Amino acid sequence: MRALIAAAIGLAAALALVLTISAIGAPEGKTSPKPLLTTVPSAPGKITQTK
Amino acid sequence: MRRKASLVLLALAVFVGALSPLLRWYAFPRLAKIPPSQYQEAVLEAKNATLIDYGTMQSKTVPKVTVVQTLKGNVEAAKEIEKSAGRDVVVWDTLSFVQGPDGKMVSQIPERYIFDAHSQAPVHATGEMVDGDPVQRKGIEFKFPFLTEKRDYEYFDFQARTSAPIHYKGTQKFHGLDVYYFEQTIPWTKVAYPKKMPLPGIDSSTLEKTTGTSLWYTTTRKFWIDPVTGAPVNGEEVNQEEMRGGTLLGGRDKVTVFAGDVKMRDDYVSYTVDLVKKNRVLVLLLTSYLPWGFLGLGLALLALSLWLEARSRRPSDPPPAVTERLDPVIA
Structure with a gap:
């Protein structure tokens, strides 16, 4: 009986943790202020236009 | 004790x-999603390509044509669509900007691509478009789903504005990664002129109606996909565009507008591979x-x-x- 209770506690804790993490999810962030490019970048991430 | x-x-x-x-069967499907705020650019080049000179309406070989593709996640638009869609949505505003060897614009085509953040299934909402024209996509575009399978997918072609199968052609090694190679062929198709072209004084949206000259396009699209993240680590397109018939060609049947093998620039290949290697660890976790x-x-x-x-x-x-x-x- 005590073994069953211990197993149930473990299972409940796992469920609670996973449900909480899933509910929180990942942060959404903000729309980037960088423009859609109409110039060719010299290297990745090196944006020269100021549009 | x-x-x-x-x-x-x-x-x-x-x-x-x-x-x-x-974690695997409950948390992963809910946590693995494309961030709505993603911003990414890629540069592709076609060396020794054929390009039309709109001044003379003659095609000629040029040393290089460059394509700059930018995609930007629109978080506000995604939140708005999520209210009615009832699921996590990503809205990508993208631009394919084509630049000639002289640094001048050849064409630019904006798109709005709306899709489910988890499954990448298309979501149809107001604002979904290609070059300002409303479309309803079937299948995927730009990226494959997480845990990409060894099978064919429907892939949306923004020029033809239709979806066609992109075929799984095998697994290859690419920069130390096991990637899935996919290939799609779009046969010769009549397409709309881009709204922004270097044709001063000419409205490209009425060009076919007024001259009878139509634009045709075919491509073979190649993608090397990291199957864990579904992200392309390399892309290539063997692309051909022709103007056919009408009064614009001075009696000729057709003129090549563009022909070239468009490949991702080497520095962007390395950059993308590094980015994908970092992101795939999160999915693999x-x-x-x-x-x-x-x-x-x-x-x-x-x-x-x-x-x-x-x-x-x-x-x-x-x-x-x-x-x-x-x-x-x-x-």
Whole structure:
């Protein structure tokens, strides 16, 4: 009986943790202020236009 | 005391053992999603390409044509669509900007691509478009779903504005990654003129109607996909565009507008591979590393718990033997 209770506690804790993490999810962030490019970048991430 | 320890270990074993399937089958489908705020650019080049000179309406070989593709996640638009869609949505505003060897614009086509953040299934909402024209996509575009399968997918072609199968053609090694190679061929198709073209004084949206000259396009699209993230680590398009018929060509049947093998620039290949290698670890954590690790740890804890329980039940050492002292019998 005590073994069953211990197993149930473990299972409940796992469920609670996973449900909480899933509910929180990942942060959404903000729309980037960088423009859609109409110039060719010299290297990745090196944006020269100021549009 | 051993009994208590074995019960605690049993609870821990069930805890981590249960985390294994829960992470893989419950948390992963909910947590793995394309961030709505993503911003990414890619540069592709076609060397020794054929390009039309709109001044003379003659095509000529040029040293290089460059395509700059930018995609920007529109978080506000995504939130608005999520209210009616009832699921996590990503809105990508993209621009394909084509630049000639002289640095001048050849064409630019904006798009709005709306899709489910988890499955990448298309979501149809107001604002979905290609070059300002409303469209309803079928299948995927730009990226493949997480855990890409070895099968054909429907892929949307923004020039033809239709979807066609993109075929899985095998697994290859690319910069140390096992990637899936996909290929799609769009046969010669009449397409709309881009709204922004270097044709001063001419409205490209009415060009075909006024001149009878139509634009045709064919391409073979190649993608090398990291199957874990579904992200392309390399892309290539063997592209051809022609103007056909009408009064614009001075009596000729057709003129090549563009012909070239468009490949991702080397620095962008390296950059993309590095980015994908970093991102795939996060996906693998939820699909492989943590589930298998927790399963192993759970089994080890269970074994330890059972061992302690067995030890606690072992009969204790026998008591020391009692030697009965016999009193001497006195007669």
